[in-house]
Amino acid sequence: MKKIAILGMGTVGQGLYEILMERKEKIEEVIQDTFEISAVLVSNLEKERNLAPTVKITNDFTEILEDEEIDIVVELTGALEQGYDYIKSSLEKGKDVVTANKSVISKYYDSLHEIAAKEGRSLLYEASVGGGIPIIKPLKEEILINDIESIQGILNGTCNYILSRLFQEKISYGEILKDAQRLGYAEADPTADVEGLDSMRKLRILSSIAYHTSIDEEEIETYGISTIIKEDVDYIEHMDSTLKLLGMSKLTEEGYVASVEPTIVDKSDYFATVDMAFNSISFVGHNIGPLKFYGYGAGKLPTGDAVARDVIDILLTHATVNLNHDKKEFKNLNESAKGQYYLRISNNTNTFRKISDKFQPIEFKEKNDIAYFVFKNANRDEIIEYVDKLGIYPRDFFLAKVGY
Amino acid sequence: MKKIAILGMGTVGQGLYEILMERKEKIEEVIQDTFEISAVLVSNLEKERNLAPTVKITNDFTEILEDEEIDIVVELTGALEQGYDYIKSSLEKGKDVVTANKSVISKYYDSLHEIAAKEGRSLLYEASVGGGIPIIKPLKEEILINDIESIQGILNGTCNYILSRLFQEKISYGEILKDAQRLGYAEADPTADVEGLDSMRKLRILSSIAYHTSIDEEEIETYGISTIIKEDVDYIEHMDSTLKLLGMSKLTEEGYVASVEPTIVDKSDYFATVDMAFNSISFVGHNIGPLKFYGYGAGKLPTGDAVARDVIDILLTHATVNLNHDKKEFKNLNESAKGQYYLRISNNTNTFRKISDKFQPIEFKEKNDIAYFVFKNANRDEIIEYVDKLGIYPRDFFLAKVGY
Numbered sequence: 001m002k003k004i005a006i007l008g009m010g011t012v013g014q015g016l017y018e019i020l021m022e023r024k025e026k027i028e029e030v031i032q033d034t035f036e037i038s039a040v041l042v043s044n045l046e047k048e049r050n051l052a053p054t055v056k057i058t059n060d061f062t063e064i065l066e067d068e069e070i071d072i073v074v075e076l077t078g079a080l081e082q083g084y085d086y087i088k089s090s091l092e093k094g095k096d097v098v099t100a101n102k103s104v105i106s107k108y109y110d111s112l113h114e115i116a117a118k119e120g121r122s123l124l125y126e127a128s129v130g131g132g133i134p135i136i137k138p139l140k141e142e143i144l145i146n147d148i149e150s151i152q153g154i155l156n157g158t159c160n161y162i163l164s165r166l167f168q169e170k171i172s173y174g175e176i177l178k179d180a181q182r183l184g185y186a187e188a189d190p191t192a193d194v195e196g197l198d199s200m201r202k203l204r205i206l207s208s209i210a211y212h213t214s215i216d217e218e219e220i221e222t223y224g225i226s227t228i229i230k231e232d233v234d235y236i237e238h239m240d241s242t243l244k245l246l247g248m249s250k251l252t253e254e255g256y257v258a259s260v261e262p263t264i265v266d267k268s269d270y271f272a273t274v275d276m277a278f279n280s281i282s283f284v285g286h287n288i289g290p291l292k293f294y295g296y297g298a299g300k301l302p303t304g305d306a307v308a309r310d311v312i313d314i315l316l317t318h319a320t321v322n323l324n325h326d327k328k329e330f331k332n333l334n335e336s337a338k339g340q341y342y343l344r345i346s347n348n349t350n351t352f353r354k355i356s357d358k359f360q361p362i363e364f365k366e367k368n369d370i371a372y373f374v375f376k377n378a379n380r381d382e383i384i385e386y387v388d389k390l391g392i393y394p395r396d397f398f399l400a401k402v403g404y
Numbered sequence: 405m406k407k408i409a410i411l412g413m414g415t416v417g418q419g420l421y422e423i424l425m426e427r428k429e430k431i432e433e434v435i436q437d438t439f440e441i442s443a444v445l446v447s448n449l450e451k452e453r454n455l456a457p458t459v460k461i462t463n464d465f466t467e468i469l470e471d472e473e474i475d476i477v478v479e480l481t482g483a484l485e486q487g488y489d490y491i492k493s494s495l496e497k498g499k500d501v502v503t504a505n506k507s508v509i510s511k512y513y514d515s516l517h518e519i520a521a522k523e524g525r526s527l528l529y530e531a532s533v534g535g536g537i538p539i540i541k542p543l544k545e546e547i548l549i550n551d552i553e554s555i556q557g558i559l560n561g562t563c564n565y566i567l568s569r570l571f572q573e574k575i576s577y578g579e580i581l582k583d584a585q586r587l588g589y590a591e592a593d594p595t596a597d598v599e600g601l602d603s604m605r606k607l608r609i610l611s612s613i614a615y616h617t618s619i620d621e622e623e624i625e626t627y628g629i630s631t632i633i634k635e636d637v638d639y640i641e642h643m644d645s646t647l648k649l650l651g652m653s654k655l656t657e658e659g660y661v662a663s664v665e666p667t668i669v670d671k672s673d674y675f676a677t678v679d680m681a682f683n684s685i686s687f688v689g690h691n692i693g694p695l696k697f698y699g700y701g702a703g704k705l706p707t708g709d710a711v712a713r714d715v716i717d718i719l720l721t722h723a724t725v726n727l728n729h730d731k732k733e734f735k736n737l738n739e740s741a742k743g744q745y746y747l748r749i750s751n752n753t754n755t756f757r758k759i760s761d762k763f764q765p766i767e768f769k770e771k772n773d774i775a776y777f778v779f780k781n782a783n784r785d786e787i788i789e790y791v792d793k794l795g796i797y798p799r800d801f802f803l804a805k806v807g808y
Contacts, residue, residue: 015691019549019691022549023548023549026548027548027549030548132691132692132693132695133695134538134542134545134695138538138542141538141713141716142709142713144427144430144431144434144716145423145426145427145431145709145712145713145716146709267672268671268672268676268677269677270674270677270698272672273672273673273674273677280696282698285709286705287419287423287536287705287706287708287709288536288699288700288705288706288709289536289699289700289703289705289706290698290699290700291536291537291538291697291698291699292684292696292697292698292699293695293696293697293698294674294686294694294695294696294697294698295692295693295694295695295696296692296693296694299693301690301691301692301693302691302692302693304691305546305549305550305689305691305692308549309545309546309549312545312548312549316721317720317721
């Protein structure tokens, strides 16, 4: 008999509970053992919950931590520092841990892996990237027999939902954001999603695994979508393209680049087919070549499904993957990275001329105090720096990479 | 120390050998044990091979079978009946088996799983479907916590290569086939690929796993691409679409449908982005929703990579997945399945009128003794039967499903 505790009974916790209960018999047949969800940690003890009477409901984590019969702790609180404490102390108490908490895994990637390795415990976090998509496990399997060369991904469902509707319906960013908040696709404070921080954390996790290294959050150039206006959508459509918030990292002999930025992709491109709340991750290995994975980036049952797979992996094999073998360090080459860029500025002709003189666009269009530029071989930071020097506010321009 | 034997040192065998040797130390660190490739079975003993001197090269399978120190047999011969004998006798001798042999797994799906279960041995075949794509393992993991509702896939790289070039270059099917044979993308006898048999076998394997059942090869309606002509390509392009050979199965309460057939997909559709020698498989689960997987459908290193993952899984955990739990039977509904169909016939106006009268097309065009029809709600078998009744040769028409 294995005992499981779930910390946090929000959407994903509820989804996990339902999935494990629905398939209890089959899972027990496969793991050749029995299991139960013996405790859940909640903040509100009064709230009515649809749980079996055998499940202990507590708001005191130490009751779970001190219960030596609990083998697996599933951390689904979403909280950063508290989530870290829960995971750390559970591992140190000899419990295996599963989490969906990308903020914690991203910020404490090194220390949590070290603790898990030292304690000989499992630390699995499939649901921290790409919702229900099997990506962490296949990636960990491939790195054993592949040098990974690059990663690309649509990693944030909120942004993808907003961008998809922006290009389908031609209503404003602000209206769609409000609608997304109403429908539960966006948080009341959408900053982490729309400014690219959530994607950045997921890219940090994926890239650190893929390259056997540890890429800090600050090492990733991160830009969001919040300054986009209708005119950007029109211009990008006229390029026969659409816009995605793409996380990307690439490793060469010289070093690596890593960024999250709005990226213009051709309508026939694979990523153009990834719409609404879906996510997709692709990576390239020297033996396997390119692999692409697609599925729901969030949601009660898809994310619950990913968490359930981690729990079952631990029940099956007490899976421990030591990621510290052969750890490498690489140089960050973001500063010198160049690419094709689209820039839209709402300002005046004098400013537009200065920018043209400075960066020599391969495309230029001016209409109603709005200018559109496409630069062929430009560096993102240089453009932003110059635009800033001209006294243009961040809200008055939108910059996107063309292609990836 | 674990000992491995490889049966067949063709392209994939060589790829597997290289991958396992290149990463030997890392794999041993992860499995916390040592391993060696101790024997290979070849047909030509004289051929020079780039193998370590410790590898025993033999053309006598019994030497491998009787060697009690060999733990894992990797069957990569591609042969049907002989491959079956090798796998069966290896399992019965208590050895774990990995194979890339889709013909054997498809034809002997039930009996080989029964033998493996009875002997308590692993039988893994990731590389039998989708080349390097991780699909069998993720699917087996999802079925434990999902009811799978449908599967779609581009399962044959040869067909996809031919179709991609047909639509890019506008040269004839025959010319591209010859080119594909010259480049090694197609066999000297291309029947199994271009007539859909290879895709059918892969769909049989996927569907049987997904639905906890056993769908025989004959239960799948199988059609190929060999009668396509330039005029079909033109007409499909004018529909703003492209053509893929799609394997598809779907399970409802009434029963299932399963087919492999040329399918017209919109240019903005996901499958339209799967080009050349790439494969892709998607399936839908009731918890996870839709998942899509994309990668190389064949090739020395991608397929070798998939085989290597199976070998490592066995080295790690002695993976046994008993697929016989809770086995179900479903009704085949192919006969009554309806859909939108495209039909091109090279014949005469009198014949065209008869077909129009019979099936009431929603689109019809006639030019130079060629007629193009699109039927809204048609049954494939009924169309073929009627066309046959009119005395039209199979080589003189091309039928494709529109959408999926």
